[in-house]
Amino acid sequence: MTQPADGRDAMLGDIRRALGREASAHTVDAGRRPRQADHDAIERRYRRQDDATREAITDRFRQRLEGLGVRVLEAAGEAEVRGIIDQRLKASAIGSVIVPPDLPGAWCPGDEGVSLITDDGHPAAAINDIDGVITGCRLAIAETGSIVLDAGPAQGRRLLTLMPDYHLCVIDAAQVVGLVPEAMTQLVETQRTCAPITFITGPSATADIELSRVAGVHGPRRLEVILLGG
Structure with a gap:
C-alpha cells in the first residue's frame, strides 16, 4: 500500500513538477489526484502591469x-x-x-x-x-x-x-x-x-x-x- 507523502516529499514533488520532471511515485498522496492539478486551478489575480503614467x-x-x-x-x-x-x-x-x-x-x-x-x-x-x-x-x-x-x-x-x-x-x-x-x-x-x-x-x-x-x-x-x- 502506498504511504501518504509527508511534507518534505510533497515539497520536493512540487519542485520536480515545476522543473518539468516526473515526480516519483512516493511523492503523490495516496487516494488524491496529482498535486499539479491543484496548481493549475490557482487563479493568479495580482497585477502584472502598472497602468499609471x-x-x-x-x-x-x-x-x-x-x-x-x-x-x-x-x-x-x-x-x-x-x-x-x-x-x-x-x-x-x-x-x-x-x-x-x-x-x-x-x-x-x-x-x-x-x-x-x-x-x-x-x-x-x-x-x-x-x-x-x-x-x-x-x-x-x-x-x-x-x-x-x-x-x-x-x-x-x-x-x-x-x-x-x-x-x-x-x-x-x-x-x-x-x-x-x-x-x-x-x-x-x-x-x-x-x-x-x-x-x-x-x-x-x-x-x-x-x-x-x-x-x-x-x-x-x-x-x-x-x-x-x-
Missing part, C-alpha cells in the same frame, strides 16, 4: 526612496550629472570613489580633490578602504523603491556596492517600472549571465534581537540617487 510611476519611485531615507537628486540631462556628483561628494566628505570600468564618462567626478579609482579586480580589503562607489543600475521598481543590479553595463561587480560606505546610483527615469512582476519579467527576458542579482531597497540596515537598529551591516549606510530625465 510614466510621470506618476517616476513620482511614486521618488516618494518611496525618500520614505526609505534616500536622498534623490534630479538631472534633466547627462550634462548636469557631473556637477551634481561633484556637489554630493563634497557635501558627503567623500575623498575617494571606485567606479565600474564602463561607467559613462559624464558620470565620473570632475573634482580633482576626489581620488577616482576604476575597478580592475581590486580585492575586498582595498575596496573596503574606499569611501564611495558610483554606479548605474539594471532597473528600478516604483512600488517598493528598489534598485536592481545584475552586474550589467555601468554596474560593475556586486562587491563594489557592498563594501564602500557611500553609494551614488544614477538611474534613468526610463528604467523605472511600476511593479515587481514587471521587473521580474524584464530580468528573465534579458538575463545575460549567471551573476547574482541584487535588490537594494534603501540604505543597508538591520536590527539585532534587542531591536537596536544598526546601519551599514550588509552594504552602504548612505545611498543617494540621481534621477536622470525624471
Whole structure:
C-alpha cells in the first residue's frame, strides 16, 4: 500500500513538477489526484502591469526612496550629472570613489580633490578602504523603491556596492517600472549571465534581537540617487 507523502516529499514533488520532471511515485498522496492539478486551478489575480503614467510611476519611485531615507537628486540631462556628483561628494566628505570600468564618462567626478579609482579586480580589503562607489543600475521598481543590479553595463561587480560606505546610483527615469512582476519579467527576458542579482531597497540596515537598529551591516549606510530625465 502506498504511504501518504509527508511534507518534505510533497515539497520536493512540487519542485520536480515545476522543473518539468516526473515526480516519483512516493511523492503523490495516496487516494488524491496529482498535486499539479491543484496548481493549475490557482487563479493568479495580482497585477502584472502598472497602468499609471510614466510621470506618476517616476513620482511614486521618488516618494518611496525618500520614505526609505534616500536622498534623490534630479538631472534633466547627462550634462548636469557631473556637477551634481561633484556637489554630493563634497557635501558627503567623500575623498575617494571606485567606479565600474564602463561607467559613462559624464558620470565620473570632475573634482580633482576626489581620488577616482576604476575597478580592475581590486580585492575586498582595498575596496573596503574606499569611501564611495558610483554606479548605474539594471532597473528600478516604483512600488517598493528598489534598485536592481545584475552586474550589467555601468554596474560593475556586486562587491563594489557592498563594501564602500557611500553609494551614488544614477538611474534613468526610463528604467523605472511600476511593479515587481514587471521587473521580474524584464530580468528573465534579458538575463545575460549567471551573476547574482541584487535588490537594494534603501540604505543597508538591520536590527539585532534587542531591536537596536544598526546601519551599514550588509552594504552602504548612505545611498543617494540621481534621477536622470525624471
